[in-house]
Amino acid sequence: MNVALINGSSKLGQENNSKILLNFFEQKLIPHNTIFNYAVNKNPLNEEQIRELFTMDVIVIAFPLYCDAPPSHLVKMMIQIEDYSKNNTISKNLHVYIIANNGFYEGKQNEIALEIMKNWCDRAGFIYGQGIGHGAGEMLPYIKNVPLGHGPLKNLGKALDEIIKNINNKQRGENIFISPNFPYMLWRFMATNVFWNRRAKKNGISKKDIMRKL
Numbered sequence: 001m002n003v004a005l006i007n008g009s010s011k012l013g014q015e016n017n018s019k020i021l022l023n024f025f026e027q028k029l030i031p032h033n034t035i036f037n038y039a040v041n042k043n044p045l046n047e048e049q050i051r052e053l054f055t056m057d058v059i060v061i062a063f064p065l066y067c068d069a070p071p072s073h074l075v076k077m078m079i080q081i082e083d084y085s086k087n088n089t090i091s092k093n094l095h096v097y098i099i100a101n102n103g104f105y106e107g108k109q110n111e112i113a114l115e116i117m118k119n120w121c122d123r124a125g126f127i128y129g130q131g132i133g134h135g136a137g138e139m140l141p142y143i144k145n146v147p148l149g150h151g152p153l154k155n156l157g158k159a160l161d162e163i164i165k166n167i168n169n170k171q172r173g174e175n176i177f178i179s180p181n182f183p184y185m186l187w188r189f190m191a192t193n194v195f196w197n198r199r200a201k202k203n204g205i206s207k208k209d210i211m212r213k214l
Contacts, residue, residue: 001058003034003059005036007062017064025060025164030168038053053081057094059094094126095167101135101140103136103137107135132178133178135177135179136180155180
């Protein structure tokens with residue numbers, strides 16, 4: 001089976017959460033699948049790449065949540081693919097699966113984005129298979145070496161097991177929303193002090209500046 005993995009992160013060329021999730025996903029795929037990797041950033045896909053996507057059996061798209069939706073550069077790619085689908089007489093028996101991640105703890109924050117992806121599949125004539133909404137995405141770089149399915153990655157391992165099973169059988173499934181197996185209050189403390197405040201300081205923004213904006 002030919003499987004296309006599309007990384008919809010804007011942080012291409014550096015470590016990003018979508019790539020980490022796709023790496024975990026690839027670990028679960030059965031060996032005889034052929035993997036094709038695509039990266040979507042500022043540059044649109046060329047026509048050859050779009051044609052190649054339509055030879056796939058399955059497309060898996062991973063992306064970060066931007067204002068409850070897929071990022072704009074990914075939406076641009078989706079429009080390209082949809083237009084090509086409508087303007088060419090080709091087989092559209094493509095199954096599409098989604099892995100979305102967001103910075104909030106709750107994976108259900110991705111619900112609207114997964115609904116957008118499902119509506120796009122309907123418009124383009126594809127089969128929406130299933131989606132995973134992963135919360136606390138910014139934890140992933142810190143726990144990526146934990147064995148999948150264990151510790152804070154226990155829920156992710158179970159979700160990937162289910163979606164991989166459906167992919168191998170070309171079946172549909174209900175969307176899955178998960179948070180890491182990690183105490184919420186500890187995550188909140190670490191996200192605020194280790195990640196958000198540190199990143200704000202790096203960009204010249206103080207805690208007072210943040211509070212004023214709120």
